Amino acid sequence: MTVSGTAPLLEGTSHPALLSLDSIEKWYGGTPALSGVSFDCRPGEIHALIGENGSGKSTLLKVASGEIRPDAGSISVEGRSVRFHQPSDAIRAGVALIAQEVPLVASLTVAENISLGALPARRLVVDWKSCRKRARASLALLGEKELDVTRDVNMLTADTRQLVAIARALARGQRILLLDEPTSSLSLGQANRLFAVLRELRHQGIAIAYVTQRLAELEQIADRVTVIRDGRAVATMNSRDASPGDIAELMVGRPLGQSSGATGGARKDSTDPLLHVEDLRMPPALRRASLTVFPGEVVGIAGLEGSGASELLAALAGVGTEPRGKVLLRGVPLPLNSVRAAMARGVGFLPRDRRLEALVPMLSVAENMHLSELSSLWPPFVGLRRRRREATTLARRFSIRMPGIEAPAAALSGGNQQKLVMARVLARDPSLLLLSEPTRGVDIGAKIDIFRAVRDYAHGEKAAVVYSSEFKDLIEWCDRIVVLYRGHTVGAYVAGSLDEEDLIHLAGGAAAVAVGGDVDRGGS
Amino acid sequence: MGASPQVDADVIVRRDPIGWLKRGRRYVGPGGALIGIVIVFSSLHPFFIHGQNITNILTSNSDLMLVAAGMTFAMIGGGFDLSVGSVMEGTGVLLAGLLAIGVPQLLAIVIAVLCAGLFGALVNGFLIGYARLNFLVVTLGTMTAVEGLVYVVTNGNTLSLSKWHVIAAVGTAKALGVDVPIWFMIGAVVIAGVCLRFTRVGRAIYAVGGNREAARIAGIRVGLITMLTYGAAGLFAGMAGVVDAGRLAAASPTVGATINLIAGAAVLLGGTSFSGGEGGIFGTILGVLLIGALENGLGVVGVSDFWSNVVTGIVLIVAVGLDQFQKSRTRKRFTRQSTELGVDVGVGKLGSAAGTLQPVEAAVETPFGPRPADG
Numbered sequence: 001m002t003v004s005g006t007a008p009l010l011e012g013t014s015h016p017a018l019l020s021l022d023s024i025e026k027w028y029g030g031t032p033a034l035s036g037v038s039f040d041c042r043p044g045e046i047h048a049l050i051g052e053n054g055s056g057k058s059t060l061l062k063v064a065s066g067e068i069r070p071d072a073g074s075i076s077v078e079g080r081s082v083r084f085h086q087p088s089d090a091i092r093a094g095v096a097l098i099a100q101e102v103p104l105v106a107s108l109t110v111a112e113n114i115s116l117g118a119l120p121a122r123r124l125v126v127d128w129k130s131c132r133k134r135a136r137a138s139l140a141l142l143g144e145k146e147l148d149v150t151r152d153v154n155m156l157t158a159d160t161r162q163l164v165a166i167a168r169a170l171a172r173g174q175r176i177l178l179l180d181e182p183t184s185s186l187s188l189g190q191a192n193r194l195f196a197v198l199r200e201l202r203h204q205g206i207a208i209a210y211v212t213q214r215l216a217e218l219e220q221i222a223d224r225v226t227v228i229r230d231g232r233a234v235a236t237m238n239s240r241d242a243s244p245g246d247i248a249e250l251m252v253g254r255p256l257g258q259s260s261g262a263t264g265g266a267r268k269d270s271t272d273p274l275l276h277v278e279d280l281r282m283p284p285a286l287r288r289a290s291l292t293v294f295p296g297e298v299v300g301i302a303g304l305e306g307s308g309a310s311e312l313l314a315a316l317a318g319v320g321t322e323p324r325g326k327v328l329l330r331g332v333p334l335p336l337n338s339v340r341a342a343m344a345r346g347v348g349f350l351p352r353d354r355r356l357e358a359l360v361p362m363l364s365v366a367e368n369m370h371l372s373e374l375s376s377l378w379p380p381f382v383g384l385r386r387r388r389r390e391a392t393t394l395a396r397r398f399s400i401r402m403p404g405i406e407a408p409a410a411a412l413s414g415g416n417q418q419k420l421v422m423a424r425v426l427a428r429d430p431s432l433l434l435l436s437e438p439t440r441g442v443d444i445g446a447k448i449d450i451f452r453a454v455r456d457y458a459h460g461e462k463a464a465v466v467y468s469s470e471f472k473d474l475i476e477w478c479d480r481i482v483v484l485y486r487g488h489t490v491g492a493y494v495a496g497s498l499d500e501e502d503l504i505h506l507a508g509g510a511a512a513v514a515v516g517g518d519v520d521r522g523g524s
Numbered sequence: 525m526g527a528s529p530q531v532d533a534d535v536i537v538r539r540d541p542i543g544w545l546k547r548g549r550r551y552v553g554p555g556g557a558l559i560g561i562v563i564v565f566s567s568l569h570p571f572f573i574h575g576q577n578i579t580n581i582l583t584s585n586s587d588l589m590l591v592a593a594g595m596t597f598a599m600i601g602g603g604f605d606l607s608v609g610s611v612m613e614g615t616g617v618l619l620a621g622l623l624a625i626g627v628p629q630l631l632a633i634v635i636a637v638l639c640a641g642l643f644g645a646l647v648n649g650f651l652i653g654y655a656r657l658n659f660l661v662v663t664l665g666t667m668t669a670v671e672g673l674v675y676v677v678t679n680g681n682t683l684s685l686s687k688w689h690v691i692a693a694v695g696t697a698k699a700l701g702v703d704v705p706i707w708f709m710i711g712a713v714v715i716a717g718v719c720l721r722f723t724r725v726g727r728a729i730y731a732v733g734g735n736r737e738a739a740r741i742a743g744i745r746v747g748l749i750t751m752l753t754y755g756a757a758g759l760f761a762g763m764a765g766v767v768d769a770g771r772l773a774a775a776s777p778t779v780g781a782t783i784n785l786i787a788g789a790a791v792l793l794g795g796t797s798f799s800g801g802e803g804g805i806f807g808t809i810l811g812v813l814l815i816g817a818l819e820n821g822l823g824v825v826g827v828s829d830f831w832s833n834v835v836t837g838i839v840l841i842v843a844v845g846l847d848q849f850q851k852s853r854t855r856k857r858f859t860r861q862s863t864e865l866g867v868d869v870g871v872g873k874l875g876s877a878a879g880t881l882q883p884v885e886a887a888v889e890t891p892f893g894p895r896p897a898d899g
Binding site for chain 2: 317339351356357358359360363367370374375377378379380381
């Protein structure tokens with residue numbers, strides 16, 4: 001067991017690293033995102049980088065792929081020092097980033113995508129035959145011989161697109177692959193297929209950096225693991241030497257508390273549930289989710305990227321795409337296909353992406369607060385004076401800082417924009433409040449304000465359901481926590497009985513692995 | 525402070541002067557250009573600012589103003605209506621038909637205009653708002669089809685309406701000393717302005733144009749609102765058709781030839797953005813007057829009519845280009861800040877510590893400065 005606080009170099013294979021990042025630092029404003037992180041990847045090795053949201057792993061990946069420039073530290077490829085000014089420099093040096101959303105040209109064929117930017121040509125005329133040949137050859141390296149390279153990419157599933165992106169990297173002669181949470185949008189079977197491909201590539205001497213949040217994947221795929229926390233690489237170890245418990249402890253950064261492992265959750269049998277969800281599905285992300293919420297409760301939803309947590313809330317709010325399942329609000333079925341019907345039944349929804357889904361940036365603060373009022377077009381006039389008065393009151397109640405009530409919403413800081421959306425949702429006095437990532441990109445002060453407002457709101461007949469990728473906050477502010485893994489509810493737990501580590505385990509698929517990959521229905 | 529007694533003066537400004545100024549700034553470009561044109565042409569030829577010529581400018585552009593008012597709805601809602609010219613012609617022909625079968629003149633006018641509005645709402649609006657087809661495709665299609673229909677019905681001939689005195693009066697009479705087309709124009713502009721600025725429907729149009737998804741999630745009936753914007757575009761085009769039928773005392777199959785694009789240019793010149801959610805009727809008025817004055821002024825100083833389109837086109841690109849330039853500078857400021865804040869989820873909690881928020885607040889121009897951080 002080699003765990004230490006200073007990222008020890010391991011004596012392992014004698015190969016020099018293909019890619020090595022040394023003492024990388026990156027600052028945003030006055031805050032360090034990365035402080036002296038070193039990470040390397042040898043040929044024929046899968047080196048996993050694991051850390052919580054906001055730990056700095058995405059930033060490190062961006063540095064390695066040339067998307068952002070580090071403030072200090074050095075990068076070397078095959079022992080030679082390099083400097084990436086833009087992503088194309090990294091690509092030329094042989095580093096391929098396989099992002100979560102694979103950037104392929106969906107309307108072109110697989111073969112064209114694999115040769116993109118370097119189509120083989122004879123005197124200005126594209127040589128399609130050798131283009132297809134090259135595509136087949138690089139797909140064969142992945143053990144993928146079935147795929148028809150003349151198909152359009154938009155006909156392919158997410159996992160096959162990933163393979164095409166990897167094949168493109170190989171066709172370009174890139175020997176370093178950076179994979180950013182590649183399984184987050186894949187099903188279990190698809191993920192296993194990807195793992196088989198990665199093992200095959202490892203065999204061929206490719207260096208693979210594998211970024212993940214899922215503990216359970218480490219022992220399946222990783223040779224080495226580096227744990228990153230608060231912008232520091234806290235440990236690097238051989239994955240067979242490390243237990244999931246050790247890694248979770250390193251991710252959280254606190255000494256191991258006694259794991260309570262409590263299940264079940266608080267049942268308030270005396271009262272009727274406010275919300276009862278049974279077997280809710282919304283493929284592909286949400287497969288089978290069940291959930292019960294009692295009046296007066298704040299229920300947290302914990303899940304990693306791709307767990308279906310944000311889709312669960314969207315489905316309940318009526319903004320999902322064709323969800324199916326049984327949802328009862330106060331014992332009466334809730335239609336899942338209409339935002340307006342959900343609103344009329346007292347469901348308030350704070351969407352996950354405030355810029356894309358919640359705000360009209362050029363309209364004023366007052367208008368944005370008033371937006372849901374426009375769901376009814378009667379009476380015909382807005383009543384500017386009343387709107388201004390109500391917006392003023394709301395702005396005070398939620399202590400929103402702004403240049404003025406008529407200033408455009410775009411002029412507010414992230415935290416204040418989020419409070420604005422909260423104010424809009426709460427002003428309608430919903431009995432069930434659904435919040436999807438309410439504290440994303442929000443400063444600490446606003447975060448506390450927002451959770452406090454949720455806590456205060458969930459009283460009497462009202463309740464709230466919060467999805468957050470910051471487990472610490474869920475434990476601190478919720479009564480119960482429901483964990484989702486790959487679209488299935490793993491279980492419901494009393495918040496006080498869990499610590500962050502438990503949640504990392506559960507959300508990372510620990511419970512699922514324990515029951516052999518098939519997830520038990522859970523819920524309450 | 526009236527209704528809200530305990531308002532912190534430093535947080536909330538009752539009649540927020542910044543907001544007003546900012547909104548006003550949008551009109552500096554087209555307003556300045558209009559003043560410039562007036563100064564140049566009146567110094568070249570004093571007849572340009574003669575009362576008779578000004579009336580002339582207004583009446584000859586009353587149809588453009590009406591069409592542009594309707595186009596403003598479509599464009600704020602994030603779309604465009606290519607079919608307005610054809611609808612105009614169609615309304616004239618429909619009017620001629622209704623009169624021919626003996627419908628009373630005033631009633632015929634009302635029916636023809638309502639039909640134009642219903643066509644806009646139920647055909648363009650339905651296909652775009654509910655069937656979710658692309659607005660350029662739909663209105664290009666209806667433009668072509670209605671134009672064709674007009675030619676089928678008229679055989680390409682102009683239908684004379686000179687024997688109907690009420691129709692002629694719409695185009696040529698005066699009321700209270702002002703030409704009737706100008707009254708139409710004023711009425712339309714006031715109705716459109718009030719509707720866009722003060723009614724729920726109007727504000728919902730801004731919301732849908734500004735961020736369709738946010739509007740939908742907030743519970744706004746996005747399909748209905750979209751339908752209404754094309755209904756307005758059709759309705760105003762119908763009114764323009766009636767005005768032109770009156771001015772010419774005829775239903776002509778060619779009156780609307782290029783008015784769709786000129787109206788779009790006028791709306792754009794007035795600061796309404798092509799991507800929706802921004803702009804307003806006041807800008808459209810400036811845009812129409814700008815184009816009208818330019819065209820008339822070139823005629824007055826003796827330049828060929830054909831040049832006016834050349835100049836209009838150049839002015840449009842310069843004006844919109846300058847606006848874009850200014851906006852991209854502002855946007856850059858905001859994006860830079862939001863990258864510092866968010867840096868995706870990756871550095872969420874690191875990058876968004878309270879400290880980095882400071883520059884955002886400071887960047888917003890406010891006479892009061894950022895409010896001190898709460899304790």
